[in-house]
Amino acid sequence: MHPTPVDIHDSPPHLEATSASHPRGLYLLFATEMWERFSYYGMRAVLVLFLIDAMRMDKAFASKFYGGYTSLIYLTPLIGAYISDRYWGNRRSILTGGLLMALGQFTLFFSASNYGSIQDHPLSHWLLYLGLGAMIVGNGFFKPNISSMVGTLYRPDDKRKDAAYTIFYLGINLGSLIGNTITSTVGDTGRPNDFRWAFLACGLAMTLGTVIFNWGKGRYLHTPDGRPVGETPAGSTLVNGLFALLPVLLVLVLGILYLDSAKLPVIAPLLGLAVVGIALLIFTDKSLTASDLQGVLVIFVVSFFVVFFWAAFEQAPASLTFFAKDSMDRTIFGHELPPSLFQNLNAFFVVTGAPIMALVWTALGKRGLEPPSPVKMALGLALLAVGYLVMCFGVNNLQPGVKVSMFFLVAMYFFHSYGELFLSPIGLSLVNKLAPAKFASLLMGVWFLANAGANYLAGYMSSLYPDPTSTAPKPVLLGFHIDNxxxxxxxxxxxxxxxxxxxxxxxxxxxAIMKAREVEPQM
Structure with a gap:
């Protein structure tokens, strides 16, 4: 499914409400999110390579550093969502987050522009931390707010809402596809000095997305009956005062990232405390029924299994890129492809596979054969295992100096992408259905925490990658020696x-719990 281009002009709200097409605000959010995902995934595609080739970090340290960064990316939305709900509103939060992320990308551009003496240049390292810190804080305000705005454009009983999120989800992957292609082409050239152009492209994309949102927010972001959505909550008294909190958040994030990368783990305990705190807050609430608590328990259970999925899935920007760079034949038609470009396969398979899976679930549902959500998620994990099994066949008994065919990595990304379609949107929908209204936003935070923990674990697992070019001792995991x-x-x-x-x-x-709460009546 691909969104149909629309001629954007002002029109009376009641015409949009009666139209069979989607509100124009959806396409505004689609465009904003597409450019933001260009920025995030485009930068992510080359970040670890930049850390290794330009900043001269070893692969294990770069992997853990990347894991700490991405885990904080998923942790700060808890703060951003809280401030948005109570003080700023969606619009102000999105604009603030977008500007901070653009600033972060441009800061990375200046960090990368010092190459030549970069590994001995303290300014480059400080700019690296400052740029990543700005993006972590900015994402905390941007990410949870733009997604929640999609549903506010529709009436609660509007059957187009699921299709709207499908269109929005495709925008995410389209942005990833475009961004990864451009940054891999201009940044991952084999010349460390060129990484700056990737960061510059990401900064321009983020700026464009923010400008588009600011231009259209007053025109198109309203309910079907014409009421504006995402504005500052009535009665908020800390609208301007909270801007002073941004430097404090930035310093806090930078401190956490620096301490964690300096081999003093602080992120993992922080994530653990967040989970325990949320669990205590919810399970000690006397207003929740036994059925409510059982639904919350299901959310915690599925979120736990999501950690296993994303920890393996998120090897793409680190260990799997190491593999593509060092151990895979990347030559096609006489041209050697940049290793970071292969991360694009996930976005390509998701964009092409999402409509197929939608048709499959619809067809099975009509016949009463559609699997329940937990079974779909288990199948997603199974497809992830199959993808890595393909890789095992490709590297089994691999001799030194021999390159592996790119077929194996392409096949792995195929299985992983369909595994994502089985698990990610299904799990997100499940959280929305099971969460008691009182804790709907907080329990969505649990989902973000699962992603945060998974990304942190992914960085640690990637640090165990057995580098064929390294003379260091082979890594060990729970007594298992990783020799190859x-x-x-x-x-x-x-x-x-x-x-x-x-x-x-x-x-x-x-x-059985889901049936009791009537979230899956087809069962």
Whole structure:
């Protein structure tokens, strides 16, 4: 499915409400999110390579540093959502987040522009931290707010809402596809000095997305009956005062990122405390019924299994890019492709596969054969395991100096992308259905926390990558010696397969709770 281009002009709100087409505000949010995802995924595609080739970090340290950065990316939306709900509103939060992320990308551009003496230049390292810190804080305000605005454009009973989120989801992946292609082409050239052009492109994309949102927010972001959405909450008294909080958040984020990268782990305990705190807050609330609490328990259970999925899935920007760079034949038609470009396969398979899966679920649903959500998620984990099993076949008994065919990586991304379609949108929908209204936003935060924990774990797992060019001792995980690439990929086959099997076994219990709460009436 691809959004149809629309001629954007002002029109009376009542015409949009009666039209069978989607509100024009959806396409404004689509465009804003597309450019933001261009910025995020475009930068992500080359970040680890920049850390290794330009900043001269070793692969293990760069992997952990990247894991700390991405985990904080998913942690700060808890703060941004809280401030937005109570003080700023969606519009102000999105604009603030967009400007901060653009500033962060331009800061990385200046960091990368010092190449030549970059590894000995303290300013480049400080600019690296400052740029990433600005993007972490900015994402905290941007990410949770733009997604929540989509649903506010429709009436609660509007059947177009699911299709709207599908269009919006495709915008995310379209932005990733475009951004990754451009940054891999201009930045991942084999010349470390060129990484700056990737960051510059991402900064321009983020600026464009923010400008588009600011231009259209007053015109198109309203309910079907014409009321504006996302404005500052009535009675808010800290609208301007909270801007003083931004430097404090930036310093706090920079401190956490610096301490964690300096081998003093602070992010993992922080994530653990957040989960425990949210659980205590919800499960000690006397206003919730037993049925409510059972639904919350299901959310915590599925979020736990999501960690296993994303920790393996998010090897793409780090260990799988190492593999593409060092151990894979990337030559096609006499031209060697940049290793970061292969991350684009996920976005391509999602964009082309989402409509197919929508048709499959619809067809199965009409026949009463559609699997319940926990089973779909277990199948997603199983597809993840299959993808890494393909990689095991590709690297089994690999001799030194021999390059692996790119077929194996392409096949792996195919299985992983369809696994994502089985798990990610299904799990997100499940959280929305099961969460008690009182804690709907907070429980969405649990989903973000699962992603934060998974990305942190992904960075640690990537640090175990057995670098064929390194003379350091081979890594060990829980007594298992990772001597080669086969051993490394086998870890993800086993972990994903075991998680899939356990989730499948406990699915009947989860389904029974869901039936009791009437969130899946087809069962």
């Amino acid at each position: 690439l086969y051993d490394f990929f086998l870890i993800f086959v086993v972990s994903a397969a075991v998680a899939a099997a356990i989730l499948l076994v406990i699915s009947p219990k989860l389904i």
